[in-house]
Amino acid sequence: MDWSKTKTILIWAFLMLDVFLGYQVYATRGGYWQSPEAGQSEKWELEDYLRQHNVALDAEVPTETPDMTHLDAEYTGIGPIEMQEMNGVQATVEKMALAARLDPPIPIRGQITPTELLRQIGPRMMYADQYMADLYQSNQGRLLYWQMYNKLPLFVAPLEVYLADGNILGYRQTYLNIRSQGQSRPIISGYAAIRSLVEKQIIHPGERIENVSLGYYGSFDAEIQVLAPVWRIIHDGKQHFVNGFTGAQERPLVTTYFPGK
Numbered sequence: 001m002d003w004s005k006t007k008t009i010l011i012w013a014f015l016m017l018d019v020f021l022g023y024q025v026y027a028t029r030g031g032y033w034q035s036p037e038a039g040q041s042e043k044w045e046l047e048d049y050l051r052q053h054n055v056a057l058d059a060e061v062p063t064e065t066p067d068m069t070h071l072d073a074e075y076t077g078i079g080p081i082e083m084q085e086m087n088g089v090q091a092t093v094e095k096m097a098l099a100a101r102l103d104p105p106i107p108i109r110g111q112i113t114p115t116e117l118l119r120q121i122g123p124r125m126m127y128a129d130q131y132m133a134d135l136y137q138s139n140q141g142r143l144l145y146w147q148m149y150n151k152l153p154l155f156v157a158p159l160e161v162y163l164a165d166g167n168i169l170g171y172r173q174t175y176l177n178i179r180s181q182g183q184s185r186p187i188i189s190g191y192a193a194i195r196s197l198v199e200k201q202i203i204h205p206g207e208r209i210e211n212v213s214l215g216y217y218g219s220f221d222a223e224i225q226v227l228a229p230v231w232r233i234i235h236d237g238k239q240h241f242v243n244g245f246t247g248a249q250e251r252p253l254v255t256t257y258f259p260g261k
Contacts, residue, residue, distance in 0.1 A: 046191040053198055054205040059234075061191060061212045067184040068229040068244060071149065071216055073156075073176040075223045078126055089124045096221060097174045100125070105167035114143050121161065121168060127175055131159045136211045136234050146215070149178055153215040155232060155241065156225070187244035190214070193231035196247050197240055207236045217241045217250050 043061070050057050078098040083091040090101045106120055114133035122128040131145035132153065138144045141164060147157035157176045162169045190212045197203045211234040216227040229244030241250035 042189060042191045046195055049195060050198065050209075055198060055203055055235075056208040057194075059209050059211050061194070062214055063190075064214075065187055065189050068187050069184050070182040070229075071227040072179040072181070073154070073218065073225055073227050074179055075174065076177055078173065078175055082126065086124050094172070096223070097172050099170070099172045101170040102168060105169050108163070108166050108168060114138070114145070117143065117161070117168065118145065121171065125171065125173065127173075130175075137239070147175060149216065153213070154227065155215050155217045155230065156219075156227065185245070187214075187229050188231075188242075188247050190231050192247060193242035193244075194233055196242055197233060197235075197249070200249065202240055202249065203233075203235050210234045210236075214244070217243075 043063075046061075047057065075096055077093065078091075079093065083089050083098070083100065088103055090103050092099050102121075102124060106124075108117065108120075112120075114135070118128055118131060118133070127147075130147055132148050134144045134146055134153070141162065143161040143163065145159040145161070146153035146155060147159070148154070154176060157174045158172075159174070160172045162171065194203070194209065194212065203209065211232075213232050215230060215232060217230040217232075218225040218227040228250075230241040230250060231244060233240050233242065240252065242248070243250055
């Protein structure tokens with residue numbers, strides 16, 4: 001059996017199924033989301049639905065439902081050889097990431113924002129300007145950033161920056177090359193994504209929805225992968241991804257902490 005050819009056929013079969021399901025969702029609901037009045041009505045209906053299920057919505061839900069595409073992404077890696085030209089960095093290659101230890105660590109001077117902190121690391125990191133902070137998934141010991149594409153986060157390309165005792169110790173970075181795009185088509189609304197998680201009892205009564213954002217998501221552990229538009233919904237500190245074309249739930253992402261921390 002030619003496994004490479006079989007794998008390619010399977011990937012395209014799943015993509016065609018995704019396109020079909022997405023069209024079915026759009027055909028039955030898509031036109032409803034196009035007018036501002038319909039969007040406002042959907043918002044009121046969701047708020048009433050959440051009250052009935054004792055779920056608090058403490059987040060702004062983006063009202064835009066733009067036409068979006070699949071993205072073909074490839075992990076080519078950032079090799080230690082490329083990092084040798086940077087002083088004060090000890091880098092090692094891990095699966096789908098580069099782990100870098102700063103030697104010496106960079107002192108954090110005063111109260112600075114995550115964006116300014118990333119700017120400080122810039123001389124010891126590649127592509128630093130292509131990441132944006134995720135405050136909902138960061139803490140005192142680790143700041144999480146996502147690689148951005150067309151102003152949207154790639155939820156499979158994290159940058160984790162590690163802090164301790166007022167110093168920046170190092171980082172773990174995944175960087176993807178976006179190779180091509182598919183054909184644009186409508187996505188479901190953020191309201192529909194929230195409702196699907198409540199209906200499936202993934203969001204439970206008594207929980208609080210903290211953040212709703214749009215981005216891209218894929219398999220995370222494959223060097224070549226297809227990224228789909230997703231709604232990321234954070235509730236009670238947990239996060240779930242809903243496919244923007246089909247409304248199906250994607251498997252959760254697990255990020256890895258810096259070795260030794």
